Amino acid sequence: MNWFEALAPNNALIINKSLIRILGLNGAVLVSELINQYNLCQAKKELIDGSFYTTAKKLENNTGLDENQLKDELFKLKTIGIIDYCNLGLSRKKYFRFNKKTLWKVLQE
Numbered sequence: 001m002n003w004f005e006a007l008a009p010n011n012a013l014i015i016n017k018s019l020i021r022i023l024g025l026n027g028a029v030l031v032s033e034l035i036n037q038y039n040l041c042q043a044k045k046e047l048i049d050g051s052f053y054t055t056a057k058k059l060e061n062n063t064g065l066d067e068n069q070l071k072d073e074l075f076k077l078k079t080i081g082i083i084d085y086c087n088l089g090l091s092r093k094k095y096f097r098f099n100k101k102t103l104w105k106v107l108q109e
Contacts, residue, residue: 013062018107023077029063030073031103034083034096036062051097053088082106 013036019028034054041052059070077083081102085094 026073033063051095053093053095055093
């Protein structure tokens, strides 16, 4: 990979400024990446009743959050009600579901 490929838009993460204000930078980064993963699963027709999956390792690599930060942010997002998730399998695969009404309500505050 050269410098141009490393900085290409498809290798970037767009973070909503409202989410940063409401959730903090780490929370906003995580929600943005989860939205990316949702879109990827939707495009591949891999959604299961609106749920999508990713691994903790992929989230760590794509967000720059370490394991503890990721755990804290996921717990916070689940407590607020923006997402729900569960662990399935031995590969640390997590299945996520957005609560779109709660996410929209949080953005309206």
